[in-house]
Amino acid sequence: MKIVIIGAGRIAWHLGKRLRSKGMPVAQVISRTAENAEALAEILHAQWTVVPAEILPDADWVIVAVKDDAITEVAEAFAPYAAHALVTHTSGGTAGAVLARFYERYGVFYPLQSFSREHTPVWSKIPFCVDAAHPEDVLMLKKIAKTIGNLVYRVTDDQRALLHVAAVFANNFANRCFAIAEKILDEKDLPFELLHPLMEETLAKALQDSPERMQTGPAMRGDNDTVSRHMQLLQKHPEWQEIYRILSEDINPNIHAVNH
Ligand SMILES: NC(=O)c1ccc[n+]([C@@H]2O[C@H](COP(=O)([O-])OP(=O)(O)OC[C@H]3O[C@@H](n4cnc5c(N)ncnc54)[C@H](OP(=O)(O)O)[C@@H]3O)[C@@H](O)[C@H]2O)c1
Structure with missing residues (x-):
């Protein structure tokens, strides 16, 4: 050939x-x-x-x-x-x-x-x-x-179009979240390595079972006070605050991710 x-x-x-x-x-x-x-x-x-x-x-x-x-x-x-x-x-x-x-x-x-x-x-x-x-x-x-x-x-073309969207979430957006986490730690002089075990565990669990079932965190638990505190701590970064709010509300539509 x-x-x-x-x-x-x-x-x-x-x-x-x-x-x-x-x-x-x-x-x-x-x-x-x-x-x-x-x-x-x-x-x-x-x-x-x-x-x-x-x-x-x-x-x-x-x-x-x-x-x-x-x-x-x-x-x-x-x-x-x-x-x-x-x-x-x-x-x-x-x-x-x-x-x-x-x-x-x-x-x-x-x-x-x-x-x-x-x-x-x-x-x-x-x-x-x-x-x-x-x-x-x-x-x-x-x-x-x-x-x-x-x-x-x-x-098929139809399937691949959405497969590509899914790949952007799983790869590019997940990586962007890692990058934001790295920058947040950097602002407080903390090494990114601190999060490595957690990141490894997150991926291992997502590969083991449905990520939907593996979801944890303050939004999932409905901890409104913690979520509001996080929103406040992100005040210097309105774009990260917005990402935090959108993801929190997507995880739990009943959460009140408000910026007091
Ligand atoms: N990289 C990945 O991770 C990946 C994974 C899966 C699929 N793909 C797909 O594979 C394809 C190639 O991606 P790549 O990562 O290999 O890209 P790349 O490393 O950026 O290389 C792009 C190639 O396209 C040529 N090119 C750019 N504009 C052109 C134009 N107007 N006319 C003719 N040639 C042009 C470049 O020519 P020059 O040498 O002149 O710059 C270069 O050879 C894309 O369709 C991409 O979606 C990529």
């Missing part, structure tokens, strides 16, 4: 290296910036170009791994030259259907994990959410995902 990756960012690097290590080498890297395309191509022992018309004419699978806002534009630019290939993007927050305007065989190959250049992904623990317009392409994507990972799910 001839694989082409468009993009030379984090996903293209990690996915390209993983595909190669599993016997599915990428034949060509195409990216907007020549030096990025060349650098990745060198690692992958692949050809590279920045010109859409130079895409390998016999490409079987084209992976569009560019930033979400550029997917449609990139898909359109390559459409005249990759009409017969299966073209998939890797985005959680973009419908596969955006490719339908340009390709007959299109789909999504979305690894649900946060990738960074510094960390080697633990592939066996990454869920792959795949989908395609044709059943035989779904099967092929599932097979590839199973080879490079372990957890494979067929997830």
Whole structure:
């Protein structure tokens, strides 16, 4: 199978290296910036170009791994030259259907994990959410995902759109709450390490059972006085106060998270 990756960012690097290590080498890297395309191509022992018309004419699978806002534009630019290939993007927050305007065989190959250049992904623990317009392409994507990972799910556009919202809550917002906690401790010269065991316990419990059932804290208990005191202590940070109020009232609609 001839694989082409468009993009030379984090996903293209990690996915390209993983595909190669599993016997599915990428034949060509195409990216907007020549030096990025060349650098990745060198690692992958692949050809590279920045010109859409130079895409390998016999490409079987084209992976569009560019930033979400550029997917449609990139898909359109390559459409005249990759009409017969299966073209998939890797985005959680973009419908596969955006490719339908340009390709007959299109789909999504979305690894649900946060990738960074510094960390080697633990592939066996990454869920792959795949989908395609044709059943035989779904099967092929599932097979590839199973080879490079372990957890494979067929997830439709509708499902993935909300899965991505859920992932923002579970990852980005949870992390923002950790960051706020760190800043609050910092203001009182306390080390963030103080909270590490609690954070570990929170995650362990949420993984063990439904987080809904695992909820604790003053709002859950209906401790209005404590909640009001916390609101007062956050007076210097109205934006954190607002987050505190919204989350407290979401945990317990009967709580009075007022700022006296
Ligand atoms: N990183 C993650 O954790 C993660 C996880 C799952 C899915 N994804 C998805 O994977 C895709 C790629 O993400 P990434 O993290 O690899 O992004 P990234 O590291 O920021 O790399 C983005 C790539 O897109 C290219 N690009 C940006 N704007 C472009 C434009 N207007 N036209 C053409 N190319 C353009 C960049 O080209 P240059 O080299 O020229 O800058 C770069 O190669 C996204 O759809 C993202 O949602 C990411």
